[in-house]
Amino acid sequence: xxxxxxxxxxxxxxxxxxxxxxxxxxxxxxxxxxxxxxxxxxxxxxxxxxxxxxxxxxxxxxxxxxxxxxxxxxxxxxxxxxxxxxxxxxxxxxxxxxxxxxxxxxxxxxxxxxxxxxxxxxxxxxxxxxxxxxxxxxxxxxxxxxxxxxxxxxxxxxxxxxxxxxxxxxxxxxxxxxxxxxxxxxxxxxxxxxxxxxxxxxxxxxxxxxxxxxxxxxxxxxxxxxxxxxxxxxxxxxxxxxxxxxxxxxxxxxxxxxxxxxxxxxxxxxxxxxxxxxxxxxxxxxxxxxxxxxxxxxxxxxxxxxxxxxxxxxxxxxxxxxxxxxxxxxxxxxxxxxxxxxxxxxxxxxxxxxxxxxxxxxxxxxxxxxxxxxxxxxxxxxxxxxxxxxxxxxxxxxxxxxxxxxxxxxxxx
Amino acid sequence: xxxxxxxxxxxxxxxxxxxxxxxxxxxxxxxxxxxxxxxxxxxxxxxxxxxxxxxxxxxxxxxxxxxxxxxxxxxxxxxxxxxxxxxxxxxx
Numbered sequence: 137x138x139x140x141x142x143x144x145x146x147x148x149x150x151x152x153x154x155x156x157x158x159x160x161x162x163x164x165x166x167x168x169x170x171x172x173x174x175x176x177x178x179x180x181x182x183x184x185x186x187x188x189x190x191x192x193x194x195x196x197x198x199x200x201x202x203x204x205x206x207x208x209x210x211x212x213x214x215x216x217x218x219x220x221x222x223x224x225x226x227x228x229x230x231x232x233x234x235x236x237x238x239x240x241x242x243x244x245x246x247x248x249x250x251x252x253x254x255x256x257x258x259x260x261x262x263x264x265x266x267x268x269x270x271x272x273x274x275x276x277x278x279x280x281x282x283x284x285x286x287x288x289x290x291x292x293x294x295x296x297x298x299x300x301x302x303x304x305x306x307x308x309x310x311x312x313x314x315x316x317x318x319x320x321x322x323x324x325x326x327x328x329x330x331x332x333x334x335x336x337x338x339x340x341x342x343x344x345x346x347x348x349x350x351x352x353x354x355x356x357x358x359x360x361x362x363x364x365x366x367x368x369x370x371x372x373x374x375x376x377x378x379x380x381x382x383x384x385x386x387x388x389x390x391x392x393x394x395x396x397x398x399x400x401x402x403x404x405x406x407x408x409x410x411x412x413x414x415x416x417x418x419x420x421x422x423x424x425x426x427x428x429x430x431x432x433x434x435x436x437x438x439x440x441x442x443x444x445x446x447x448x449x450x451x452x453x454x455x456x457x458x459x460x461x462x463x464x465x466x467x468x469x470x471x472x473x474x475x476x477x478x479x480x481x482x483x484x485x486x487x488x489x490x491x492x493x494x495x496x497x498x499x500x501x502x503x504x505x506x507x508x509x510x511x512x513x514x515x516x517x518x519x520x521x522x523x524x525x526x527x528x529x530x531x532x533x534x535x536x537x538x539x540x541x542x543x544x545x546x547x548x549x
Numbered sequence: 550x551x552x553x554x555x556x557x558x559x560x561x562x563x564x565x566x567x568x569x570x571x572x573x574x575x576x577x578x579x580x581x582x583x584x585x586x587x588x589x590x591x592x593x594x595x596x597x598x599x600x601x602x603x604x605x606x607x608x609x610x611x612x613x614x615x616x617x618x619x620x621x622x623x624x625x626x627x628x629x630x631x632x633x634x635x636x637x638x639x640x641x
Contacts, residue, residue: 375595386591389619434568437597437620443550444564477591533591534584 140241155326156201159334165362166194166334168516169354170369171341171377173197174206175317175502176494177369178324179509180516181333187510188517191332194363195325196356198340202321205371208439208471209502210394210416210428211317212407214251216278216309218267221527222480222541223274225507228524230311232506240323244315245421249407251312252286256301256412264307271309281308290406297455301412312407314418314426317502324509344380344491351381351490367492367516372437372472374495381488386477386533387496390431391438391470393445398464399423413452424466427453431473431499441468473498480539483512483528484521492516493530554627555606556613569603572614599625 144152168184170177173195184190197203213233215226237244255261264280271278283295283303296302325335336358343355344366353362368377372389400423409416414430429449432442446468454461476482476496481504486493494512497504511525521529527539551563571594576585594600597620604615604627616625 375593376597379596384588384592385595386593387595388593389595389597435570435595435619436622438622440622474595534587536587 138237138241138243141243155322156329156335159336162194162336162339162356162359162361163334167192167363168365168367169193169361169363170195170367171354172204172368172370172373173201173321173325173335173337174204174369174371175202175321175324175505176206176371176497176508176512177367178321178328178335179505180367180369180494180512181328181335181509182324182331183510183513184517185328185331185333187513190517193328193333194361195328195333195335196339196341196354197335197337200337201325201335202318204373205471205473205497205501206321206505207318208394208469209317210418210426211314211502212251212312212416212418213246213315213503214309214312214407215276215503216251216253216267216271216307216312217541218263218270219480219527219539219541220270220274221539223271223276225524225528226500226503227274227276229504229507230313232510233313233315233503236320236323236506240327242319242323242326244319244323246313246315247421248311248313249405249418250289251309251407252281252289252409253307253309254286254303254408254410254412255305255307256297256303256410258304260412261305264305267307276309277311278307278309281306290404290408292403292457292459293408294456294458297413298458300455314407314420320502320505324505341377341380344377346381346488346491349487349489351488364490365492365516366490367494367512369494369512371495371497371501372474374474374493378493378495381486381491383486383488383491383493385482385493385495385530387474387482388435389437390435390473390475390498391440392428392431392473392499393441393449393468393470394426394428395441395446395449395465395468396420396427397425397460398466400425400463408456410452410456413455415449415452415456417453417456425453425460425463431475432470437472439470439472441470475499477533478538478540480541481508481528482530483508483525484515484530485519486530496528551622553604553615553624555609555611556627556629557611558606558609561606561608565607567605567607569605569612572601572603
């Protein structure tokens with residue numbers, strides 16, 4: 137349990153110190169440069185500094201800390217994936233998440249809720265049973281449950297879903313949790329900053345210099361820095377960064393929209409997800425319903441929101457919870473999803489020496505923040521990927537060894 | 550609401566359309582190396598900017614081409630896949 141707030145309350149030193157320094161300018165060179173100060177980039181910086189003693193690192197962020205997917209997801213953490221590679225990876229992430237509040241001495245409001253994935257057809261029941269068995273085999277707590285169990289855990293739900301696609305069963309995953317996503321990035325950032333890493337906000341990368349297939353430096357709007365190692369952790373902007381080193385990727389970018397309602401009395405302590413209805417919902421500790429849908433129906437690198445989304449999502453929410461018909465939506469926003477053809481991420485080294493990629497996180501990036509930071513830090517420090525992320529290497533597309541992660545959220549399959 | 554201009558049916562709401570991906574040139578399957586073929590199958594041009602895409606009007610079953618900027622979502626023009634494009638794609 138983090139005691140920082142209590143200590144601060146009893147202390148006579150006010151105000152509290154700032155979480156981040158503001159570095160005066162870029163140095164001439166760094167041992168490593170990380171592009172993107174979201175959760176993943178800052179986590180990699182944190183583990184590089186903490187576990188490998190590499191602190192001569194600049195994190196370059198064109199906006200502000202956590203401006204992208206980190207602050208735009210619906211904060212769900214789970215490990216009930218379909219492939220053994222995915223389950224092992226995300227389960228390690230959950231393990232790391234549970235210790236983070238203490239590591240940072242910062243309350244992340246990590247709240248274990250239990251996570252239902254609803255099945256509305258025979259084929260999705262088959263997938264839920266399959267996922268449950270893979271999960272159990274890997275030691276992850278998941279089970280297939282009947283509609284009565286869903287109703288018992290969540291009495292306000294309409295099991296008939298308005299009659300069109302009744303709930304026929306569900307995958308139940310008790311460790312499913314939500315956490316305060318901004319704080320995860322802040323905690324990692326503050327921990328890295330404290331150890332000497334420089335976080336440069338408002339610093340946009342405009343080019344990466346490569347000589348004989350090796351990274352030699354990074355051009356930015358604030359000047360040039362020499363470095364031999366660059367980690368790209370920019371989610372939806374990955375194709376633009378990859379273009380700078382002449383790297384082709386299988387990524388396409390689509391917005392994913394989410395929204396939040398006005399606060400309600402607590403009625404939903406579980407996380408409810410329906411792949412068929414393209415909706416997932418949890419109730420925040422403030423009482424708001426945090427809801428997300430599927431990715432937008434066409435490619436776009438813009439974080440605009442649309443009426444079609446709000447209408448469609450509300451319709452599906454009313455199928456599940458008809459009594460919400462008078463509830464108002466407060467905010468709608470979008471994040472950029474960099475999608476891969478096999479719904480698994482792309483992590484590790486690339487054909488360009490010194491250019492490391494952490495991408496393909498569309499719709500499943502937040503829950504992987506700790507483990508991706510840790511494994512990418514190891515990759516950058518040792519120039520070799522840990523076995524845990526071998527299945528996510530970029531070269532799998534050339535070798536035709538795709539991962540086929542269909543346990544991903546909010547994608548039609 | 551986003552409006553797309555179907556070359557056959559005129560301006561229609563975007564919900565009536567299905568996105569078909571970027572217009573790309575398929576290499577000759579018999580002549581392409583494995584690397585060229587996997588590049589064609591998997592790799593995409595994901596960075597924002599203007600490009601030509603396939604779109605399909607559901608109600609009338611019309612496939613057509615839209616020139617759209619994936620950074621701004623502005624559609625410059627739409628037209629049927631015609632001789633001009635066919636020449637360009639097939640003969641460079």
